[in-house]
Amino acid sequence: MDAYDIFRKLTRGATFKRDVERVSKKDVTVVSNNSTGSVKVEDQKNKDQTSQMNDHTITLLGSMTVGENKRKGKKRKAMDEAVEEKKQKMLHKEEVNRLRNQLNINVVGRHISEPVASFDELPIKTDVIENLKNCGYKEPTAIQKQAIPIMLQGRQLLACAPTGSGKTAAFLVPIIHSLDGPQKQGFRALILCPTRELAKQTQRECVRISEGRGFRIHIISKIGKALTQYGPKSSQKFDILVTTPQRLCYLLKQEPPALSLNNIQWIVVDEADKLFELGVHSFREQLQQILQACSHQHRKIAMFSATYTPVVAKWCCHNMKGLIRVTVGQRNAATDLVEQELLFVGNEAGKLLAFRDIVRKGITPPVLVFVQSKERAQQLFTELIYDGINVDAIHADRTQLQRDNTVRSFREGKIWVLICTELMARGVDFKGVNLVINYDFPTSAISYVHRVGRAGRAGRKGKAVTFFTIEDTVNLRSIAQVIRQSGCEVPEYMLKMKKRSKKEVKKLKTSAPRRDDITTTPIYELEKKAKQKSRIKRFRNARKNLKKQDNLV
């Protein structure tokens, strides 16, 4: 569109004759109104102005001519350029929107950086890009394409993207870029994770991506050791701290605090909704304590998770200035890379039969099996140990060393089936988990999304089977909805089930339902064993009492 078009648009519908007539006859005289429709207007009061206006000949019919003087020419050129610039900007904006739509990215906020199409487009040094490529990352994932440019711009971010979609690298790349290299200024970036397993994994990924930079990336493992290890001076040599909030707060509470966070520039909260969920108020208090300790004036926060909760969004809106929100895909949806199935097993005994049936038909390790408590993890382990499959269990009652060894063996393929609790549902990235079995029904749709998300990572496909009994109806509808949303089939009746009250759903979230023990030992045998146990106990007590009496005598 050129200046002529704009002028035509602006004057569309305008009748110059009428305008002239409207002006008081005292002041204005119509000088001429020739056959081509050109109108000349003369102001009787001000001759100077009249002469100026005489230059402005406007042709309303045929080809329209605008008075041509130098100033006008310049103005027209500037106008043309502005229009062209605007046009280009609009086209570019459309292109960016198209790319976001293609990637299923939704953004909220002001002046948001554009997503990049490749790692090479990122304004970062080539060594980091090389490291990413050495990790086997050919192209950034959707969240990486959008979140990295935003964080590189120094903007605070709340990001939500599917499980296994590379969120860890999405926050590590900008941090590594902004810290540049080791500086002996103490910790400059802090990454908070809900579990130690996840913290270790994040530390490992950070080492891989920052290879060659010489960063000191630290994880707080033993509190006792940490107390002596850090101290305001010794912690100067570290650059990045990866930890759980509990351990960090314990060290900050020491008098004087066992470590300094004065120089922290970036705080990342990974699995943010989980942390906010862990004793709703306790994490907020911990975060407040941590934020107070991070006194650097340019401190920024980024929150990441695969699931979104309003509690986190509200906190971010209140506490993060200039916040940008990025969502990839549908909120709280399970990854569509996992084929999901709901299996009715009748009752608790039916679960063991169904599990053995799956094994009999053939499984491709590694397999993760989720149960609702550490006791049940131990019971299932005791049942399966003699089935001829390499099985182990991981839960909070095992020592740190045992937990680390089990995770290592599972990663190395020495363990085929790993029984675990909710502890391993979040963030943990086991390469190539083919099958997830929800032995016990998840206590919320969000828990389901994360458990299932241990398979189908980094573009690989996986499978998930969820057992349910007659007692598991509270969440059945919402979990069936999640499954349907990710493109898998569920029976229609499940989606039509009565919606449960918020109270019921909340109760289930805080305390899992009571279930019969996992065992195939017949009841009469269990009773016999229990009787035997109590007889032995009684006998021991009697012997103790006799000894006591002897001593008294």
Ligand SMILES: Nc1ncnc2c1ncn2[C@@H]1O[C@H](COP(=O)(O)OP(=O)(O)OP(=O)(O)O)[C@@H](O)[C@H]1O
């Ligand atoms: N650009 C990429 N290309 C290929 N693989 C990638 C890319 N980025 C990350 N990965 C790999 O994808 C897997 C999942 O990444 P990551 O653990 O960061 O996922 P996540 O989004 O944090 O998942 P969760 O929500 O479960 O924590 C990892 O094995 C990681 O090495």
